[in-house]
Amino acid sequence: MRFLAPVLAAGLLLPTLTACSNGDGSSGDLxxxxxxxxxxxxxxxxxxxxATVESLTAPxxxxxxxxxxxxxxxxVARADVVVTLxxxxxxxxxxxxxxxxxAVVDAHEEVRGDDPHFWQDPTRLAAVAQRxxxxxxxxxxxxAADYRRNAQELVGDLRALDRAYRSGLADCRVDTVVVSHDAFGYLDRYGLDVVGITGLSPDAEPSPARLRDLADLIRRTGVTTVFSETLVSPAVARTLAEEVGVRTATLDPVEGLTDETADLDYLSLMRRNLEALRTAGSCT
Structure with a gap:
């Protein structure tokens, strides 16, 4: 395997890894x-x-x-299937x-433009499940029959989640959402105008001019909440919220689990986000 051959040989002597990073994985030959x-x-x-499923990103x-x-x-070298973006x-x-x-399943074809956070749209994740x-x-x-059946069951769950978002966000007094970084753009599927304090990179620092523009936007549109998010410092979001006198809350970009969310999963995190969005938007 080119330069990895000695590493792979040594790797075969290591104990078999557990299935997934949250300790709740499957086991099998694949x-x-x-x-x-x-x-x-x-x-x-x-x-x-x-199958045994490994994540390359730690909790x-x-x-x-x-x-x-x-x-x-x-x-990656010895995997039977790699699922990546x-x-x-x-x-x-x-x-x-x-x-x-x-085999490599690349979810990139579900990406719209430069925004990689396609899983915020459950219908796009459903397409990946089928692949x-x-x-x-x-x-x-x-x-094969089990894999196809499991995929269809997951597609059904994701379509149900999509319906919950469509109905839950159909009638909101405020449809502008201010978030820490631009990780929620795919929620425009549900009629939301999502505005990031920073761009696609969560590490970027907003300029003073950007913060002034956002403060004006919040006052003009009646935004009630500035959302911070898990895995990223909430400091800037809190500062902006305090300046304009609105609440802060948390949205999970569902990029990874933490100690606090280890007992949750994609579906439950997305539903928790939905309730936070409904509260912030005064949705009926």
Whole structure:
């Protein structure tokens, strides 16, 4: 496997890793690697008990900034299926391009423009679930029917989530949403105008002019809440909210689990976000 051959040989002597980063994975003969949490969740749901699913992003870590270890690169090399989002994590892209021998499911075709956060639209994640089902069925024909059934069950759950968002956000007094960084743009599917304090990078610092413009926007549109988010410091969001006299609350970008959300999953986190949005928007 080119320069990784000695590493892979050593890796075979290591104990088998547990299935997923939140300790709630599946086990089986098929090895699946997912680049970060939303794709891990899909892979786990579709794989069921027939595969081991690894995440390349540790719990509580911001996936934008992830760098792979040598061992994780070896995991990519020996995986039967890799589920990834091209262009989102450069170190993962490099490992997939150079070392992946198994099937690769790249969710990039669900991305709109430069915004990678497609999983905020459950219908786009459903499309990935179907492709993961097909890839696993091809890699492990003996359990193909199970993979396809699991994929369809997940698609059903995601479509139900989409319906909940459409109905829950259909009648809101305020449809402008101010968030820490531009990770929620796909919520425009539900009629929301989402404005990030910073752009696509959660580490960027807003300029004083940007903060003044946002303060004016909040006053003009009647925004009641400035949202901070998990995995990112809430300091700027709190400062802006205090300046204009509105509340703060938290939206989860569902990029990864933390100690506080370890007992939740993609569906429950998205539904919790929905309730926060309904409260902020005075939705009926």
């Amino acid at each position: 090895e699946v690697v997912a680049s970060f949490y939303p794709l891990q969740y899909v892979a786990q749901r579709v794989a069921g008990d027939h 509580g870590k911001e996936p934008h900034d992830s760098e792979l270890t040598v061992r994780q690169t070896a995991d 091209g262009g989102f994590q450069p170190s993962v892209d490099d490992a997939v391009d150079q070392e992946a021998d198994g 993961v089902g097909s890839a696993l069925a091809k890699a492990d024909a003996a359990h």
